Amino acid sequence: MKLWLTALLLCLSSPLIAAECREQTYKDNRYVVCDVDLASEDLRLFLKDDADEVHGYFSSLNSALKENGERLGFAMNAGMYHDDRAPVGLYLENGKQEQRVITSDGPGNFGLLPNGVFCIGENRADVIEARKFVKRTPQCIYASQSGPMLVIDGYLHPRFLIDSTSRYIRNGVGTSADGRNATFAISRNTVTFHEFGTFYRDVLKTPNALFFDGNISRLYAPDIGSYGVGWNKLGPIVGTVIPAE
Template identity: 45%
Template structure:
C-alpha cells in the first residue's frame, strides 16, 4: 500500500509565496486512498471501543499489521458510540443522523466522508443516500467547513471560540487530513482548507479531543478518549 504521505504543512510552500501566519498553524497528512488502506475503526474483537489510537496500534501489531496514521473520525457520545453515520468495511454500524439539535454536529449542513467505488469524497449529509451503494467506509460529522468552495455561513471571523481542531477534505485520490497545532477558530480552519489547500468541500471532525497518530511525525496523541477513528494499515512486511 505504500507509506502515508505525511508533512508538516507550510502554507507558503503550498502557495508559492513568502512566510505567512498560517505557516506553523497546521499539520497536514495526505492519504492516497487508491494506493493506501484507509479504514475506520471503532470496536475491538471483544466489542469494546478502542478509545485510543495507541491501543489500536497495539491491537493491529498483534495481528501482524502496522498503523502508519491515525486520527479521530467524527463526533461521539460518552460511551464512544458515533453521533451519526458509521460504515466500516461495508457494514453500517450506526445510521445517518439528519435530526436537529444543539452543538457543532447539528450545525447544518453537516456532512459525510466516504470511500466508495468512485474513491473518497466529502458530501452533504442529506445527499449521502445517492452515494451509499458500494460504500466501504463512511463517517458523519459536522459542520461542513466548506461546501462548493463556500465557507459555512455560521462560521464567523470574529468568533471567540478557539480549540485545537481537525478535519478532512478530498483532492483527487487523496484524503487530506488537517489538525491545528494550536487553538484556532472555525473560520480560520475553514479558510486554510479553502485558500491554502484549495479544497471545495471540507468536513469538520472535532475539536478539543482532536488527536493524531503518526510515527513519521513523532506524534502519538493520548490525551483524550475517542470514538470512531481513521487508520492507515499495512502489513509489517511492507516498506
C-alpha cells in the same frame, strides 16, 4: 525464481506507504497536514475490536492490528461520539453499519447544518453533505458522519463568523474533486471555524471539507514525532494501515 517474482508482485500491488505529513503555517496559525492517496494507500475507519470493545487509543488499535501483521501509518480521531463512544451520526466500518445518518438540525457542532459524511469507497474517498449523501447513496466501505461541514462545493459554511471568539484545537478532512486524495489537518494552536475552513478552502484547496472535532483532537504521525497520547478515550478513528516492521 517463481517465488521471488510472486513476492515482488505482491509488494508492488500492496499499499506499503504511510500518509505524508507536514507542518504548515497560514496567517499565524500552525497546522499539521497529512495527505493520503487512495490509489496507493489503505485507509480505514476503526471503532471496536473483535471483543466488541472500543479501541479508544491509537496504542490499543496498533496492538489489535499487530495481530494481523499490520500497524498504523497515520491516524486521527474521526467524528463525534456520545459518552459511551458510540458515534453520534452515521458510522460504517467494513460494510457494517453502527449508526444511521442524521439529517435534522440540533445542538452542538454536529447539529450546525449542513453537516457531512466522510465516505471511503473503492480507491476513493469523498466528503459529502449529509442530505446530498442520503439522496445519492454512494457506495461506502467505511463512513463517518460529523459536523459542521467546513467547505461545501468551494464555499465556507454560511454560519462561520470571521470575528468568532470560539477557539479550539480542531481537526478535519477534505477530499479532492476526483476522490483520489484525502487531506487531513489538525491545528497546532487554537483556531476558529472560519480560520480552519479558510485554510481548507484557500490553501489546501479541497472543494469539500468536514470538521471532525475541536475538544479532543489528536494525531498519530510517528514520522513527525506525534503519537497522539491522551487520557480520554476516542470514538471513531481514521488511519492508514501498513505492514508491521
